[in-house]
Amino acid sequence: MTQTIEQQEIDLDLELVGAPNADRPWSTVVWNDPVNLMSYVSYVFRSYFGFSRAKAEELMLRVHTEGRAVVATGAREAMERHVEAMHEYGLNASVQKDDA
């Protein structure tokens, strides 16, 4: 009895941990490049994603210093639309799985 209850609790925990990732398994990654201006990248993050000035600056700096940043997570189709928009803005971006 005790054994069974513990087993159920463990399973429940696993589901709770797993659920958010199952809904958002894809990400949009923006990569650093030596061309795009910091002011422009920050502007793109605000105007396209609707990020606050603070969040856009933080993500832009992460791209600049770490070479890349995850700017969105969610369904694959949505990430592909984001990447296409980033490419239209001239930013280097890619769709990646399990990288939130």
Add this chain to the structure above:
Amino acid sequence: MKAFARRKGGIVTSLDRAEAELLQSLSAQLIGMLEPLAGDDAAPLPGLVIGGSDAAPTDPALARLLPDAYLGDDEESRAAARDYRGLTESGLAGRKSANAAVVMSTATAGDIRLTEAEAQAWLHALTDLRLVIAERLGIEDEGSAIADDEEARTLAEVYDWLGWAQDSLVRAVDR
């Protein structure tokens, strides 16, 4: 060229004749690069045109304008990149070409006034021009040295000028 500024009714600047001619020439070259990949405007469903290629362009500058959306080296990623390119490339090339066409038609000598939509097209096109020139100059990271010949020096000056213009346009649009 004056820095871009936001005035009532649009984004304004002024260009001298040489600057206007340079922007028109660069935009025309950009259109020339993109046009072979762009979708056919006469297609029955513009925007839904399918007809992209299945591999990244061999010209590195063009490949930078139309990059792969999936980067992994495994077969699944390569297949996803091919599928994505097939669905999006011609539309993306067409929109980039259309942005450059806006610069061509509005970059005239003297005072110019851009609508919000035209200013957005300029932002996109100035970025694309800088990406192409950076490839031609071999700029690969922040510390890349420019080749020490006359042509590269001239191109580097154009690159810096476009960067200055774009930064001023971002600031004007953003206020």
